[in-house]
Amino acid sequence: METKQGGVSEKANARLGERYAGTKKRIGIIALLLMGAASLPSAAQPMAGMEAQKKTEQASHQGTGKVVSVDRAKLRIKLAHEPIKSLGWSAMSMDFIVVKASLLDGIKAGDEVRFELKQLKPDDLVLVIVKIERR
Numbered sequence: 596m597e598t599k600q601g602g603v604s605e606k607a608n609a610r611l612g613e614r615y616a617g618t619k620k621r622i623g624i625i626a627l628l629l630m631g632a633a634s635l636p637s638a639a640q641p642m643a644g645m646e647a648q649k650k651t652e653q654a655s656h657q658g659t660g661k662v663v664s665v666d667r668a669k670l671r672i673k674l675a676h677e678p679i680k681s682l683g684w685s686a687m688s689m690d691f692i693v694v695k696a697s698l699l700d701g702i703k704a705g706d707e708v709r710f711e712l713k714q715l716k717p718d719d720l721v722l723v724i725v726k727i728e729r730r
């Protein structure tokens with residue numbers, strides 16, 4: 596039992612050593628990357644700022660598709676949408692919620708539409724339609 600445990604811990608130590616060596620290597624790479632970033636032309640800096648700002652906003656996604664059915668009272672619309680790359684969604688038919696009934700004014704089954712999906716709250720998993728128009 597004791598010898599077995601000793602063997603295990605020796606192995607664990609060896610593994611820890613490997614991992615430490617790996618970490619050192621990674622730190623070296625990170626340092627090189629940071630040096631690279633520091634030497635980037637200053638024109639790239641506003642872009643980095645914009646990217647950071649984007650993350651604090653709620654994500655918005657554009658889609659296109661065909662209206663299958665509309666349920667104004669329930670704020671629902673069923674769309675056969677085309678792939679939405681920004682979400683990694685393939686084409687499918689599905690129900691969406693619209694933020695307000697007036698968005699559905701003049702929208703009926705069979706219409707070809709373009710729409711915008713948005714999270715209402717940052718941690719919301721549900722994306723709702725905030726804009727929809729015939730195309």
Ligand SMILES: [Cu+2]
Pocket residue numbers: 676684685686687688689
């Ligand atoms: Cu879908």
